[in-house]
Amino acid sequence: MSEYKNGLSAIKALYEEYISEVEQLERDKKPADGLLGFGKKISDDPCHDRFSERLRKMLEDYAAEKPDTSDVRAVLEYIYSIQTEHKDPVSAYWLMNAVHGFTVDLVKILSREDASALCEFYEKKCPRSERFPVQKKVIKALKSAAK
Numbered sequence: 001m002s003e004y005k006n007g008l009s010a011i012k013a014l015y016e017e018y019i020s021e022v023e024q025l026e027r028d029k030k031p032a033d034g035l036l037g038f039g040k041k042i043s044d045d046p047c048h049d050r051f052s053e054r055l056r057k058m059l060e061d062y063a064a065e066k067p068d069t070s071d072v073r074a075v076l077e078y079i080y081s082i083q084t085e086h087k088d089p090v091s092a093y094w095l096m097n098a099v100h101g102f103t104v105d106l107v108k109i110l111s112r113e114d115a116s117a118l119c120e121f122y123e124k125k126c127p128r129s130e131r132f133p134v135q136k137k138v139i140k141a142l143k144s145a146a147k
Contacts, residue, residue, distance in 0.1 A: 115145035
């Protein structure tokens with residue numbers, strides 16, 4: 001795999017930092033936090049917005065580097081599967097699903113073969129009963145790239 005500034009290792013580091021930060025928030029949480037409007041809800045922490053914005057920018061920069069299809073596929077496989085390994089904390093799980101929408105432009109870089117294989121992979125990782133509009137958008141982009 002090639003060495004891209006914003007490739008898989010950078011993406012993994014960003015996810016690890018985010019997951020660690022949310023896990024720390026969970027450990028520091030008081031039992032009544034967020035109940036009846038008192039205390040701090042973990043889902044309102046600015047770390048979620050920071051992660052989302054950093055990932056969006058990182059993926060845009062990565063696409064601008066014109067990576068090859070195998071590198072893109074590895075990055076997308078990671079992004080599309082990491083949330084299944086981290087269903088807790090819940091606030092991180094939902095956001096890790098939502099950011100799949102940031103990957104649609106990268107899908108366009110994939111070869112037909114990689115897009116087809118990644119579509120099959122994604123459909124297994126995101127069963128129809130668990131799909132949100134963003135997952136449907138990604139599947140549509142993958143199917144289009146596979147044609």
